[in-house]
Amino acid sequence: MPEGCENPVWPCAMAGAAACLSGFHDLGVILHGSSGCYYYTQSLVQAPLHCTTLACEDVIFGAEERLRALVAELAGSYARIAVIPMCVPSIVGEDLAPLLEDYNVLIVDTPGFTGRMEEGYRRAMEVIAPSVDESRAGVNIDGIALTDRFARGNRREGERLLRMAGIPVATCFCSGRLEDTYRAAPVTVEANPDLRSGVGTSAGSLLGLENLRTTFHNLQSHCSGSDSDRVFCEIDETEESVVRSCDRYLRRNNPPRAAIFATAAYAEMIAGLLATYLDAEIAVVGTRNPPSLCSIPAREAYDLGTIGDLIRESEPDLLIGSSYEHVTAPRIRFVGLTYPLRGQYMLQNRAVAGTEGVLSVIEAVLNACTPGNAQRI
């Protein structure tokens, strides 16, 4: 925890576990705790969640029966139930396993105080304990989390590119049916490496054009019968389009000086695109998760106090991040890439991954940087 942490901007481990589990539509997810934390988590993941809505008397006299009754009520509606004990039930040490042994429940003990969102997500994956079916055809898509506003777009983009290469999609982590996690394909591509499940052999990332080339090159050797030529063609066409637009921009404008605030993998991708195609100066990279996950120099940007300091110190003219960054420096041109993006409507399923993701990011940056254009995502 940074000393004097002011206005923390990233969710807790409990929310991360809920984001992971609620991606599986046949899994009923129960937050065992109070309504306040439930409402927040529900608004974050935008998927059905259930809650025991504990009150003080439940903590004093025991909440076990309340939980058991809710599990019994939901058991008929889902293939399986998962329970996430929140802070207080976890501290008082309720032993839930024997209480719920009749229901084959997944108990994901990740109360909020155990860490940040990614840790809860990872812990939930451990409890699910996915397994690989060596005979399963296709490739898994990894790193699809409901807390990511680009998750649906990333998934669709991953599916589209794999189909283009003649590769069926196997399991999607974490979106789809829980049972599919126990018959994952042996090979996986990563739409967001920050939320890597570790299932199967990774063929690489779908973020950025160079990664895409490498990943689909790897897939050719992993997947017999696949043909990535059309994908390579599309990557080349995408690059030509990006180069053409960026050159046009650079003929009239100076390169931006960018401050990037995101999770490590997204930040790295954006920094690479901006430096490669716009000759941008990367003034600072701030990451919500540990900066050590970034292969480029990065600082931790977990609270609004630090974010404000980093923006002031680096003096960017382009800000890429969340609405927190935007409200901190509202006069700087802004591109929204990171949760949350309050104050903006976002109905389209936009991607960061794949060729469409690259086009989307470059388009947003050019539109934001072009003098006279209204600020937009």
Next chain:
Amino acid sequence: MNSKTSLSNTCRYEGCTLTGALAVTAFVPDGISIIHGPSGCAHHHVSLLHSTLMQYDILPMPRIMTTGLGEREVIFGGEESLLETIAAAIERSPHAVFVISTCVTGTIGDDTEGICRNEWGIPVIPIDCAGFLGGTFSDGFSRALIGLSTLIGEGSAEGEGVNIVGERNLEVEVEENFREVHRILEALDIPVNVRFVRNTPASGLGRFAGGNVNLFREDPGGALSGFFAEKYRIPGIVGFPIGPAGSCRLIRRLGGMFGHDPTDAIREEEAQWQELAADFSDLRGGRIALQPPATAGEWADAVSLASCIGCTITNTGIPVPWNGPIGIGGARRMLRIWRRRMYA
């Protein structure tokens, strides 16, 4: 997240005390709120405030710090973290610090109040919430208002007019509702003294004691109005005005309390309600059912509003939303939605 709806068991569904407390302390611009608990808990509320404030186009965020309790503090106690965080907050030069306890600190038993009593050089005010263990949103809200009353002190000779107490800072129409009250006060030539607490600096709260009347946004249990009446000997009026009856009643009561003749103000108010009725004359004769139903305290005012536009409330009527609209502006916004429903 507020208590507009009348659920049968609000203690389970009304969120936690922490949200209620922050709905007060975060609106003291020269104060810093410390959430004594895990950082995720603080983030959850930062996120809520960020979202709410952006709806008002208010960009600067209130300063909310966290003691960031983790597994180590849950086992060994979080008091050391609280001491460090209060010191870090004071380095940022606020006029006051508010320490809000969470369910985690309530469970592990930190002595939050004891630490706040240390000599800090500025007011460090504990708001004993204990998250959901301490009750609901409303409990946290009331405790924060009562806690912040220590900033009023013994009272100042300065100040006059009406103290506006307990505005719902998280409701979308908070400023519109205030404008309705302000309009009525202006009609009687009565000033607003202090908004307790909405965007009033800690250093300005001392004027509260100079007020002549406290007008409470709401106070269903009477605890808040009772506390302030007893402590400051200032008479109170509970509830912002709803419907023509509520508005005229408020004008009469204020007129009586300030010794002003309310006749002209009431005539002017009634004329404005008639203008509103004319604007919605197409709804005349409609039979409506309020959803959710008006509370017992609101019922007479709801009937007066429906009558004003020529509608009848009946269980079998067209369902229309009821949100306890404040004044003419609130009624106008709600009636637009009624119109859409009644013509749907």
